[in-house]
Amino acid sequence: MGEEDYYLELCERPVHFEKANPVNCVFFDEANKQVFAVRSGGATGVVVKGPEDRNPISFRMEDKGEVKCIKFSLENKILAVQRTSKTVVLPEKRNLKLLKSQNINVNWYMYCPEGAVILLSTTVLGNVLQPFYFRAGTMSKLPKFEIELPAVPKSTKLNLSERDIAMATIYGQLYVLFLRHHSRTSNSTGAEVVLYHLPREGACKKTHILKLSRTGKFALNVVDNLVVVHHQDTETSVIFDIKLRGEFDGTVTFHHPVLPARSIQPYQIPVAGPAPVTSQSPVPCKLYSSSWIVFQPDIIISASQGYLWNLQVKLQPIVNLLPDKGRLMDFLLQRKECKMVILSVCSQMLSESDRATLPVIATVFDKLNHEYKKYLDAEQSYTMALEAGQSRSSPLLKRPVRTQAVIDQSDMYTHVLSVFTEKKDMPHKFVIAVLMEYIRSLNQFQITVQHYLHELVIKTLVQHNLFYMLHQFLQYHVLSDSKPLACLLLSLESFYPPAHQLSLDMLKRLSTANDEIVEVLLSKHQVLAALRFIRGIGGHDNISARKFLDAAKQTEDNMLFYTIFRFFEQRNQRLRGNPNFTPGEHCEEHVAFFKQVFGDQALMRPTTF
């Protein structure tokens, strides 16, 4: 198995602590994610390490007997030590206040710090769970719910063990995960993980079932909203994504592993000790060891080796393990660090060797643009709410977060499309089909297409002399009007004369480019057309006479010059009551030329009243 095959790995910089032994007890606090190494009951030292704080806290305390549990309060302010089953000692003197009391028979409890929810196992079988929710110093009782046990239990002893229950936040929602070793339905073998959605309000509901198709010892983690199920017998893990499409039976969605089972990537333990002393090579770490303890959401602790790791998902290897590109995109778009991987998938599916079919490419583009559009819409409603006078500090108004899953046009252009169109060996039909597919997808989601994408289409068409195709695209306004595009078209006129007309049409439609139209016409010596155009839009009182007279003179058509000259004389008459040009208009040479060709008497006489 090559390295590119493992999609789960242990983090590179684990928390290292003194391994558990008869004189050193190790504790883990899930709330603060801290490991406590307590030597000789604390007398010879307590070392506390967390994944965030690289500076361990060390202290000593009196040995007053075996420590059963040790924890810091939030921000390490208060230390609590439990030595007997019914007393908790706070080393400093504090006042505790009983806020609320509930009287319930409890088999065991489980606390989820992320969700601030405590779960109590009640009843004889233990399968009725009572959640409580803590918020701002209050505790609220949530509706209790029953975990469906695999089969009707024969005995009336505790049937639900806390080992088979976990709580985790997946896609922002709190779930209770139940590892059911045997399916309820007789026809399917193998264990399954049942997900109960635990909302802050309303009843807890069974929503998802993850089919493991195997039996044995399992452990659960949740990483990047994925449920990871480790299987000790085979020393492999599988991942589930509850957002991916599964089989829905009307109440519950059944999921299968996203990918084939794989081991966590082999891990080398760096050999401790001062560097010059050790010459040993790193030792391979025993994975799926029976001494591993797994905590939510993503923590694996090996007490015997003295390590705490965070489990991580590697996205790049998944690209090759998930052949269905649509499903791959659905999967990647939900991951935190997905952007570069998604872009590499796009590049790959357009490459000569791994080329996907157009329908697949279209599906991928649609999925990307769906996500992109969602963000644009959120952005827009945020801006509109601000404009409507809503305060920035209003709790209802949140600036939308741009996740890595938002792949915009500029990302696609820079990382995928511009590189793709540059490839020499790519059949141009395919290149154009891909560009059009991307433009179609953007249009379908009503996203305004950026002009650089249009330029890319034009460039590709021009490179292959496909001017008639270009003409047709423009005819149907597939390439949206813009000044840069109109200018680009003008520059193509020498290769393809109709580009001139296309460009003028575009400038006309823009309706903000009247000056450009006049310039284009004058450069083509179409002086009369330019004048008629400017008159048609009512701008002829503000144009420079000199500019038009210059252009008319250049045509060497004296009658045209006469017409243009006369037009401006009439304008002068109308505006100033005198046909003569003012010195500011700098038309002296044209007046001289006019006199020279047509004679002094041809000049218009001022109308006298």
Added chain:
Amino acid sequence: MLLNLLSFTCKEAEENKILFYHPNEVEKNEKIRNVGLCEAIVQFTRTFSPSKPAKSLHTQKNRQFFNEPEENFWMVMVVRNPIIEKQSKDGKPIVEYQEEELLDKVYSSVLQQCYSMYKLFNGTFLRAMEDGGVKLLKERLEKFFHRYLQTLHLQSCDLLDIFGGISFFPLDKMTYLKIQSFINRMEESLSIVKYTAFLYNDQLIWSGLEQDDMRILYKYLTTSLFPRHIEPELAGRDSPVRAEMPGNLQHYGRFLTGPLNLNDPEAKCRFPKIFVNTDDTYEALHLIVYKAMSAAVCFMIDASVQPTLDFCRRLDSIVGPQLTVLASDICEQFNVNKRMSGSEKEPQFKFIYFNHMNLAEKSTIHMRKTPSVSLTSVHPDLMKILGDINSDFTRVDEDEEVIVKAMSDYWVVGKKSDQRELYVILNQKNANLIEVNEEVKKLCATQFNNIFFLD
């Protein structure tokens, strides 16, 4: 009206000169004499204008049109002037020829079209000569024109024949992109397809062929192939045929060329052969025309590949369902756009528009073309005025505008702006020049506001 259509080459002598002569029954010597005369005329006029020899010859009874489509190959068409029979004072009928009725440009264009159509299905004259000498060329001409002349209806030719334009189907961007996507996917799945064209309601939406080739193919499709299939459609004989086929979506696709019944194992997969890009790459292609409801797709594949029945079945199963969905999408979208733009309520102007750049043509004067005649809604006299204005426009490069008060109460306006021409016929009693001008401005503002068309 058609007296003769003949073709000759200056490369051969005597009898071999004559490549084609209609009517064929004419006695051989007369054929030789007439061809000789034609050759003499073009050679003689060439001395005055080497690059542009005579295009037409006007005589009292008829007009002759000359065209040299390929070097040393000539085509000549002789058309009879219209006749009016009058009673003389003594009661005898006199035949009077109307020498000024026919428009040169219309019939020269028709003659050119004859050649283009021949070339589309047979390739160039020169190629035939190279492949099989005069004999082969003669055979091809005979075979082609024998059928083609029956479809030539000279009396209904007009301005539109000069333009030889293409009517484009108006469509919103999104639907157009869907069609693009469809075409690209089809070309990918049916990898032997080299070019594709897409039409809806006999109007073009996409052409993978170059403009000149598309122009003549469009002419063939809209005046010959499609009309031939209208009647069975109207009779409802083309309801979904393959509904009974297992595993197949019900669809309305069917071949207009090629196999009629895919379930018949003996079905022939013969498709018309066409020749495109004859100036450079000279490609021979099979023309597969496939239609679902109002949407027609032309798939063109290299002639060296012989499409099999399996291929046709595969095409049918891939294209049929998708094209059916697409056709109904287009129809729906078109109706939505029509309602939104309110074009149903607009006053009906009678006009013809043509753009030389993309060959786009639009006429509210012509009714739907049938295989036999193109029906116009205006009097032939007015059509002739349009033709005359067009001739005027051809003579100069500048933009121009002509307003004509015709007999009766009609005004005819012709406008030329850059490469575009617009002809409007107005029927407004007692209207004056200024009012007519205003009306035309109004038309331009509603119909042509998205193009650069000078007022």
